[in-house]
Amino acid sequence: ETGVTQSPTHLIKTRGQQVTLRCSSQSGHNTVSWYQQALGQGPQFIFQYYREEENGRGNFPPRFSGLQFPNYSSELNVNALELDDSALYLCASSLGRLGMNTEAFFGQGTRLTVV
């Protein structure tokens, strides 16, 4: 059973506002990745944090930013929200980089609606 928890589960924001999404990684996991899943699409990689440092970033603008804390929990911040930011935001935690013997566990996601 996954131990990755995300909050809030649902959120409605107005265009131009800022939002913070939170993720608690599975116990012992030091790597957190964030994905955006638009309706009917596959998840798209936003960025990854490993031991509090950004360790790779996808094709997202700088208004998408993140943090990882010493307990390895993480935040995703999005500034100047746009209607196209409406999506399910998924957090995944793993012990180290994805690889042959590393499994990533996903949270249930935060559904963000921008109106």
Place this chain on the structure above:
Amino acid sequence: GNSVTQMEGPVTLSEEAFLTINCTYTATGYPSLFWYVQYPGEGLQLLLKATKADDKGSNKGFEATYRKETTSFHLEKGSVQVSDSAVYFCALSDRTGNQFYFGTGTSLTVIP
């Protein structure tokens, strides 16, 4: 670059029918390949994986074989159940290990 292409849905099958969902990939080097499943209102769950050519991943009656020569990782199940209704995502991770590349997902509905 890295990318995954999977069969478009939706797919509707009768219970006990045979399932195939096609997945092909483009990658530099030797990626690891995955199938994830997403049930309604939930996050992604790992279904199976394969980390090198000719490996077969299997779980809960589902199987997929890593075919380097055809760059494919097709998902199969011999007899589907209503409880298999979900969206299935094919994905790869490359050797940098910092991200998954997902396909667009295939929605499966199994009717009694």
